[in-house]
Amino acid sequence: MGEHQTGWQKTLYEKTGQDVYFWNFVFLMVFTAIEVGAVYLSLTYGATVFALVSVGIVKFFGIAAFFMHLWDDERELTYTFACPFIFVVILFIGIAFTSPGGVAGLPAWCSPEFIGSYSPTAP
Amino acid sequence: MSYDDHDDHGHHGSWAPIIASLGTMLFLYGFSEASMGITAIGLTILVWGLFTWWKGDLPFDGSEKMGELKSYGTPFGGMNVRKAGIWLFLMSEVMIFGTFFGAYIRMRTNWNTHWTLRDKAQEAIDGGATGTVDSIVETCMPHHHINVAACEQATNGLVNNSFWFTESGPPAYHHVxxxxxxxxxxxxxxxxxxxxxxxxxxxxxxxxxxxxxxxxxxxxxxxxxxxxxxxxxxxxxxxxxxxxxxxxxxxxxxxxxxxxxxxxxxxxxxxxxxxxxxxxxxxxxxxxxxxxxxxxxxxxxxxxxxxxxxxxxxxxxxxxxxxxxxxxx
CATH class of the missing domain: 1.20.120.80 (Cytochrome c oxidase, subunit III, four-helix bundle)
Structure with missing residues (x-):
């Protein structure tokens, strides 16, 4: 628990009068508003996915690093928490490669026909 | 866990969490089997386990004597056992929710819809439609959404409204x-x-x-x-x-x-x-x-x-x- 904050967290508290937990809470609320707003802005498909994924990553980091204290706690705990994500990523990769277009849609340099050139017209 | 030679030191020897887990298992089993008797017994054991657990925890003063044990060895040496335990528990939770997301992503890639659609696209091409299977599929489902009118046109009417909105059988497209x-x-x-x-x-x-x-x-x-x-x-x-x-x-x-x-x-x-x-x-x-x-x-x-x-x-x-x-x- 980071009630004895040092470094930038201490500076943040001295300058703003609020600790890192408060600011983390504020940022999470703001990013959630952005997340909901992005859906209503009629963005393109790619922009919507980018907005949702990037905001999700930021919020995930905010909760895990500060609310769950991984930023200050022993590194072993971060590794412990990260460990199952390896299996989840493997699962997702498996899903990706067995989905429609998952292999056929790969760039040329990543396909079985790739013979050493980035040009799709290479012999 | 670190036990020393002092016999007067208590340790976290409560069976209450295991009793509560057993109660939960019986409760869920009874629930799935629609057996009110087993469900009621499970719920009773669960409540009893929780009550016993909490009763033991009420006077907890944070000392090792009262049950706050330190782990030893790699990787959690010197850490409170309960802290290491909750993180290990959260590891299993990540796996549980990971499988939910894996299944969901599989569905959202519309793999079964795609395969059905690809067959239909090939059928349409054989019947004289222009384009490739991939291009027709992309016309029908741009970015995994559906375009009924464009699809009907691209397949010469083969893939029409009834393909997407079936009344019986597995739906061709999953409305999320x-x-x-x-x-x-x-x-x-x-x-x-x-x-x-x-x-x-x-x-x-x-x-x-x-x-x-x-x-x-x-x-x-x-x-x-x-x-x-x-x-x-x-x-x-x-x-x-x-x-x-x-x-x-x-x-x-x-x-x-x-x-x-x-x-x-x-x-x-x-x-x-x-x-x-x-x-x-x-x-x-x-x-x-x-x-x-x-x-x-x-x-x-x-x-x-x-x-x-x-x-x-x-x-x-x-x-x-x-x-x-x-x-x-």
């Missing part, structure tokens, strides 16, 4: 909850409020922990602050569940989005599993509030709130993924 939820602002509002509520509740748990650890506060003031912050957390968690049930009711009755569909089963099982986690968190929170009410928290045993907070933050963390994936996209 996000299509209904994002239909207008008011249908999205409960999910959005729930997201804000969970984030706020995570913050109030942090405030409760800070208050419990604050040695500068008078014990009475400290107890009151801890109780109030935890009570706000309880209220926010309850609000979350109420809105979730309201939202389910809305989806089922207004949009006929039921668990009998593939997309519906993914949605209700995942959000339901998350809701169960919230409910379990609230059950434990009730005990924590009671302990705060009788003045049971101070800087020496506040780590229990921290460990509970880890669980509660994880519930928030899971929602951070569920909300955009199931509600917005």
């Amino acid at each position: 909850a996000a299509e209904y939820i994002t239909a207008d602002f008011w249908t999205l509002l409960p999910g959005a409020i729930n997201t804000f509520a969970l984030i706020l509740s995570s913050f109030t748990v942090v405030l409760a922990l800070k208050a419990a650890k604050n040695v500068d506060l008078e014990p009475r003031v400290r107890d009151k602050k801890v109780r109030n912050y935890l009570t706000i957390t309880l209220m926010l968690g309850t609000l979350f569940l109420i809105l979730k049930l309201w939202e389910w009711n809305h989806l089922i009755h207004d949009y006929d989005f039921t668990i009998s569909t593939l997309a519906g089963s993914f949605f209700y099982v995942t959000t339901g599993a998350h809701g169960v986690h919230v409910f379990v968190g609230l059950v434990f929170l009730t005990y924590f509030i009671y302990k705060a009410h009788i003045g049971g928290w101070d800087q020496n045993n506040a780590q229990s709130i921290e460990y509970y907070g880890l669980y509660w933050h994880f519930v928030d963390l899971a929602w951070v993924i569920i909300f955009p994936a199931f509600y917005l996209y």
Whole structure:
């Protein structure tokens, strides 16, 4: 628990009068508003996915690093928490490669026909 | 765990968590078998286990003598056993929610729809339609959404309205909850409020922990602050569940989005599993509030709130993924 904050967290508290937990809470609320707003802005498909994924990553980091204290706690705990994500990523990769277009849609340099050139017209 | 030579040192030898787990198993088994008897026995054992567990925890003063043991060896050497334990538990939780997301992503790639559509596209080409299988599929499902009119034109009428909206058999296209939820602002509002509520509740748990650890506060003031912050957390968690049930009711009755569909089963099982986690968190929170009410928290045993907070933050963390994936996209 980071009630004895040092470094930038201490500076943040001295300058703003609020600790890192408060600011983390504020940022999470703001990013959630952005997340909901992005859906209503009629963005393109790619922009919507980018907005949702990037905001999700930021919020995930905010909760895990500060609310769950991984930023200050022993590194072993971060590794412990990260460990199952390896299996989840493997699962997702498996899903990706067995989905429609998952292999056929790969760039040329990543396909079985790739013979050493980035040009799709290479012999 | 570190045991020393002093016989008068107690250790965490309570069977209560195992009893509670056994009760949970019987309760769920009875539930699945529709056996009221087994369900009732399981629930009784569960409540008894929890009661025994909490009764043993009430006088806990944070000392090793009262059960706060240190682990030894790699990788958690010197760490409280309960802290290492809650993180290991969260590891298993990541795997559980990871499988839910894996299944959901599989469905969202529309693999079965695609294969059916590819067969139809080939059939259309054989019948004289122009283009390739890939181009027709892309015309029909740009970015995994459907374009009924363009598809009908590209396949010379072969893939028409009846392909997408079948009355019987497996649907060709899975209408996901996000299509209904994002239909207008008011249908999205409960999910959005729930997201804000969970984030706020995570913050109030942090405030409760800070208050419990604050040695500068008078014990009475400290107890009151801890109780109030935890009570706000309880209220926010309850609000979350109420809105979730309201939202389910809305989806089922207004949009006929039921668990009998593939997309519906993914949605209700995942959000339901998350809701169960919230409910379990609230059950434990009730005990924590009671302990705060009788003045049971101070800087020496506040780590229990921290460990509970880890669980509660994880519930928030899971929602951070569920909300955009199931509600917005």
